[in-house]
Amino acid sequence: LKKPNVVVLGAGYGGLMTVTRLQKMIGVNEASITLVNKHDYHYESTWLHEAAAGTLHHERVRYAIADVIDQSKVKFIQDTVEKINLEQKQVLLQNHEPLTYDYLVVALGFESETFGIKGLKEYAFSIANVNAARQIREHIEYQFATYSTEEEKRDERLTIVVGGAGFTGIEFLGELVNRVPELCREYDVDPNKVRIICVEAAPTVLPGFDPELVEYAVNVLEKKGVEFKIGTAIKECTPEGIIVSKDDQVEEIKAGTVVWAAGVRGSHVIDESGFEAMRGRVKVDPFLRAPGHEDVFVVGDCALIINEETNRPYPPTAQIAMQQGEVCAKNLAVLIRGQGELQPFKPDLKGTVCSLGHDDAIGVVFGKKIWGAKASVMKKVIDNRALYLIGGPTLVAKKGKFKLL
Ligand code: FAD
Ligand code: NAD
Structure with missing residues (x-):
């Protein structure tokens, strides 16, 4: 009997969770599993703001x-996925022959x-992956180094603009101020x-976050x-900085660094x-499959699920990506074996903690508000x-954060 081909695209939280769980569940003879990722490493996206600020080495x-x-x-295949051909059940890669799948996981x-905001792609940085984070750290450092060599000082070199005060913006600011x-x-x-x-x-x-905790973060x-x-x-965004508008008033802010x-x-x-x-997110069925494509699962930030209580999409988070990978x-495993029932996905949200540097944070965990050292340890x-x-424990020993404050 031919073994089914399972192809997993992306080794972020969703993809790696899928693969590491699946490899424990099935035997070598039950399926062929292929994982494709752009790099031969996984990065903790949730730590990228630290690498971008330069407070943690990449x-x-x-x-x-x-x-x-x-x-x-x-x-494992290290390559960049260019396109999925849903009709032919194939994945087109930049440097390898197309891969054929029986089951596909898009992560x-x-x-x-x-x-579509003008100039952002050209002149702003974004904390999107390890290379982008490293570039931000280098750029800021370059601005400081150049400033100290300039005869005629351009103070705006030392202005850093962060666009957006969502969790990413706030966590990045928390590192930057240190x-x-x-x-x-x-x-x-x-x-x-x-x-x-x-x-x-x-x-x-x-x-949308707790106003008291927001006030704490803003004060810090x-x-x-x-x-x-x-x-x-x-x-x-321009080569010189950004143009902003408030109540129809337009202002230019000159800045050497703009992080979107x-x-x-x-x-x-x-x-x-x-x-x-x-926007690159597929509204998946309860079992995490793309509508009309029962052999294609989508997990993590490429998947969209609606929170029935609020009638709004769940935010794209690592927490959800990992839970989806497990399901x-x-x-x-059910499909490979042709036995058992598919399990619907239900997010089990434990809370949110937003760091404010290495020794401070705010959060709501299991419905309780926490801040300061306690939140930072959490x-x-x-x-x-x-x-x-x-x-497992080996990876924690190798990469874990043990200096709690
Ligand atoms: P990703 O983590 O983005 O992984 C995708 C993988 O696919 C990567 O390895 C990438 O290299 C690879 N890839 C992409 N395109 C291709 C291609 N074409 N070909 C081959 N490989 C490709 N969420 C939380 O729950 N808690 C937090 O504290 C938190 N903090 C965050 C902090 C920051 C600074 C940021 C930016 C995000 C944070 N998030 C947090 C959100 C979280 O990081 C994402 O929701 C999560 O990374 C999504 O996981 P994923 O597996 O879908 O994708
Ligand atoms: P976001 O979409 O959550 O926040 C973006 C912010 O930018 C919003 O506050 C929005 O009002 C603002 N904004 C949008 N357009 C703007 C404009 N033109 N000018 C100025 N401001 C503008 O994005 P994010 O913070 O990158 O978060 C992405 C996802 O990752 C979310 O789901 C978030 O929950 C998750 N995340 C979680 C954590 C954590 O749990 N600690 C940390 C980082 C990210």
Whole structure:
């Protein structure tokens, strides 16, 4: 009997969780599993703001995929997925022959969404992957280094704009305010010359989050020098900085660094492959399959599920991606064996913790508000748990965060 071909695209939280669970559930003779990922490493997307600010080295943020997959059961292909041909059940890759699948898992994750705003793609950075994070760290450092060599000082070199005060923007600011004093010391730069500006279109920071905790976060960040421009939208990005508008008033802010943290979308491969989707996200059925394609599962940030209580989509998070990976693996095992029932996916939301640097945070966990040192410790426990779920205690020992404060 021919073994079914299971192909998993993407080794982020969703893809790796699917593969590491599936490899434990099925025997070598039951299915051929192939994992495709752009790089031979996995990165913790949820730690990228630290690599981008330079508070955590990018090597700490990634680990070899080979360390967590069982190579007797899973074949790994390092390549970039270009398109999925749904009719022919094939995946087109940049550098390898097309892959044919019986079951496909699309876990290609998120990309930055610039909503067509002029100049953002060309002149702004986004915290989208390890390479992008490393580039942001290098760019900021370059601005400081260049400033110290300039005869005629251009102070705007030392202005850093962060677009968006969602969780990504706030977590990045939390790291940046700790990194900037170090940079000032390293490059003999007067700290008073540095400006860190956060521009948020909504009337509040972290829209929708607990107002008391939001106030706590704003106070912490303002004390460390962040200027918030709330109710202000970025309209354009230029080589010199950004154009913003508030109540029809337009203003230019000159800045040496602009980091766009104001939106994400699912992979462009989703759009290119003809799935019915919104911004690269497929509204999946209860079993995580793409409508009309029962052999195609979509997990993580490329999947869209509606929260029945609020009638709004669940936010794209690592927490949900990992839970989906687990259910997806179980459902694949059912299909491979032709036995049992498919399990519907139900998110089990445990809460949200948003870091404010390495020693402070805010959060709501199991319905309880936490902040300060307690929240910060909780954040590291969550970070370590993600490592544990995919790579067990060995991975935690290798990559875990043990300095709790
Ligand atoms: P990803 O983690 O994006 O992984 C996708 C994988 O696919 C990557 O390995 C990528 O290289 C690969 N890939 C992409 N395109 C291709 C291609 N064409 N070909 C081959 N390979 C490809 N969520 C939380 O729950 N808690 C948090 O604290 C949290 N913090 C965050 C902090 C930051 C700074 C950011 C940016 C996000 C954070 N999130 C958090 C959101 C979370 O990171 C995402 O929801 C999560 O990464 C989605 O997982 P995923 O598996 O769908 O995709
Ligand atoms: P987001 O979409 O959650 O937030 C983007 C913010 O940018 C919003 O507040 C929005 O009002 C603002 N914005 C949009 N357009 C703008 C404009 N033109 N000018 C100024 N502001 C503008 O995006 P995110 O923060 O990157 O989060 C993405 C996902 O990752 C979310 O699901 C989030 O929950 C998750 N995440 C979670 C954590 C955590 O749990 N600690 C951390 C980071 C990200």
